Amino acid sequence: MIQVNPYQRLIYTSRAVDGGDGDHLQAILTVSRRNNGMDGVSGVLWAKDGRYTQLLEGPADSVAQAFARIRIDPRHSDIAVLDDRMVDARQFGEWAMAGLPGDRPDMASERLRALLRNADAEIRRYFSVD
């Protein structure tokens, strides 16, 4: 039987022009949650040490369209794709876009660790948590 993986999963890293601890993250998350919720995209966006790392997952068309917008966004630069593949299941299905640090920056690492606890090991290694 031919198994067709229904979801695209893309992970990239980039440099945050505001250092990642300015106003951009919350604004990005607000728009992301609205768009991703409509487009069937889920994932996680992590800001740390002046860099973003984002995982996007969903129907291939939706992920491609989201990433096409994200690529040209002037709030980040030096975008490098770390992993891009078709997969059989979502890892963050309940998150239109989980985002960290959120309201409790002091808890960010702990929250990311909790989010990643059930994710594949191959995903965890792309997110540097101390």
Ligand SMILES: Cc1cc2nc3c(=O)[nH]c(=O)nc-3n(C[C@H](O)[C@H](O)[C@H](O)COP(=O)(O)O)c2cc1C
């Ligand atoms: C690091 C980063 C991550 C982003 N992630 C998403 C995302 O997951 N979904 C999304 O729709 N837009 C995301 N954006 C915002 C897009 O670049 C773009 O501003 C937005 O999709 C435009 O939406 P609008 O046309 O509805 O205003 C991200 C931007 C940055 C800088």
